[in-house]
Amino acid sequence: MLYAVVDIETTGSFAAANGITEIAIVIHDGKKVLHFYETLVNPHIPIPYFIQRLTGINNAMVANAPSFSEIAGQVHELLQDKVFVAHNVNFDYSFVRHHLQDAGYKLDTKKLCTVRLARKVLPGLNGYSLSKLTARLGINHANHHRAGGDALATADLLAIITQNDTEGAIAAMLKGRNSEQYMPPHLPVAELEGLPSGTGVYYFYNAAGKAIYIGKARNIRKRVRNHFSNNKVNRQKQDFLKETHHISYKECGTELMAHILESAEIRKLWPVHNRSQKGYLAQYGLFVYEDMQGFMRFAVEKIRRSLKPLYTFNTVTEGHFMLRQLIEDIGLCTRLCNISSAAECSCKDQAHTPEEYNKKAAQAIEQIRTMLPTFALIDKGIDDNEYSCILMKNGNIFGMGYITDRAEQLKSITALESSIEPVQDNDYIRNLVLRHATEYPEKCVTFY
Template sequence: MYAIVDIETTGGHASASGITEVAIFISDGIRVVDQYQTLINPGVKIPTYITALTGITNEMVADAPYFEDVAGEIFALLKDHIFVAHHVNFDYSFLKFHLAHYGYDLNTKKLCTVRLGRKIFPGFPSYSLGNLCRSLQIPILNRHRAGGDAEATAKLFAMLVEADANGAIAAALKPSSKEHFLPPNLPVEQVRALPGQPGVYYFHDEKGKVIYVGKAKNISKRVNSHFTGNNAGRQRQEFLRNIHSISYEATGTELMAFILESLEIKRLWPAYNYSQKRIEARFGFYLFEDQQGYLRLAIEKRRKHTAPIYSFNLMVDGRNRLKSLVTKFELCPRLCFLQTDPNCVGRAEHTCHGACDKEEAPETYNNRVLEAIQHLQDEQPSYIIMGNGRGVGEQSCILMERGRFYGMGYLTREVQITSIDGLKDYLTPYPENEYILNLIRQYAVTKGLASLTA
């Protein structure tokens, strides 16, 4: 037997919204054999826009029972039947959440008439309840009221049962089927086609826009994990409703998946990705030539489209590093913006040879600045990280050159690489960020990789 359900609520997510009306039609698949309907006092004021949509007012529910008063009766109707609804996860998540609050554990099989409609009646322009019923000439009385919508869903379900020549309903009810977990607009074929290998996956909305990017060691398992459970929060419910398709890009290794995910989040700025979208408050050494021809090292906030000579997170770390360069290469602290006092402390400490007072030629001073920069770059590690490819006969490669992320790519196992420059022909250059640099550094430490520039 099937319990065909529709509810009206005060909002779009169960954890912060109440139920204002419940309708349950018990059906054998063709005929309705019993029904239950009731208004419910949600215990909160009904928003004006909800009243405008459903017609349910605060006055109408003032004398209605609270959910706790009818929870046992509702649970008894649902617990031994297959739960059927249009966009089933919405109704199910609400009732499961509110029943659990009063000690009832709802755990039944589910069927979604949106998903079944797409399979059994393919080709319609829309599968919303109103449009689908219109296409199938099913009348809806009292639209956006629980009783009217549940009755229309029961008639729709009967038509689905009668037209189900290929066993879509039976297939959806099999223990191995995960359709009842999936978002209503996501084709199950796309989920089944996902590979069990590392990579990045993309959730797209109705217009094809990417709304979420994720990384995975196993794409298939990770994607399916998004749809298990019954989190009733607004963010999750809205997220699931907006997923209409999935695409993916396989990578050879999990590390490459982490890197590609970060790159794609920065590139696409998806609506439901929240991490890695903060602006990185990092600093760097920048080089410029002043009007007198002296090269000057300056600490500045990182610029969006200009790579610094050297990067660091804390200003104090940068100042300490620059002070050590000033001492080691006998540079002028004034020209490096380490002091504003007109009396150069470098003269007293014998590190400055008078460049700040134009007593040392720019060419001589600049040579030491360039030596300092070269020293900085030589200190930075270089790593070539080889790993599995996306298939047999292929290997992956990630290149960090002198502390900078160059890029990554794939090459056949037969390719012989004799130099870093030769390797670059097989790689795709990518922009870097601190997250990616830390990933590679941590990986190198964990694996005990020695720097090529050590």
């Protein structure tokens, strides 16, 4: 079996928008070097200054170097019928395959990651970066962060790994379409294999233990594996592979509970790679306040952290529509609802005292509250001996959890509140629950 040990230098971290500035390929039989190839490459885009400082490769050095398309045929021939080997293989493989494809060549070879192999074959070391491994194992590592120096050092590391591979780790990784070929180099296999096939929420963490992505799934194991099941060249995929060190999960009884937990956790932990729900909050609210004359006034305003609205809306138009409905139903004053000026007031010919008017305002507030239901949404639990419960209180999400004695715990809202965990309310999950309750009224237990 022959290996092609590859190292590249690039203009950035993902292949879709970056170029290769240098490539080295070491043809290896597992014991010794058979052939060495190295060349600078003109990426035809500027090399960022910080990368110039890291690699020592500047724009002048690559100005007269061949384009990748000019060397693509030679590179493809060197890689054909070999096992593609690199330290953090998915990074190098994604770049080389992408640029070969742009040049009209198809690359479809088996891969080996020397980070993952070293963790299996040489366990217990204090680090698995190339520099730490070469220092610990006495490998000559000249020209750090240059393709030739790193490729030759990786080839020597491969030789040590093959010599010490008494358990068949290399053969196991090369067998079929082994999922480890696509896994992040720092993620323990046991964490991936320990994921359940049930519904819930999963978390990706970086080396510092900070959540970098949170997702929901009907099948946690399948969904997480899908994140690593291909070699996409976009930034998010490559950042996942590079940054993910650990995975955890929380099982949920239903998809709705997973949806709620995912939304709450995203807003609590603010993972850097979650984008879809961070801004999905109601923008406007209906507020009530007392003016200097003692009149209770209503206003539709942008949400403020310091004040709790009676009701929330995605647009100011929705808020004004609801307020005009209250004006029509109860006879509120358009001026005191900040809808019109004094000259256009709907009750300009009627004299009101604050006491008289505030009775109407209280009636409007009560009507709003009747629109905000209190109910428990009961569904299946994680286990057969329990039920899942989502409690909506006065139109807001109070919390969710699991109950085992349905008859006893649903006797009163007080008993139920002590049985579940509070959840941070927001407009997104509130609407999810209300839609679900409308679709499945038989699952609702109403409290009055």
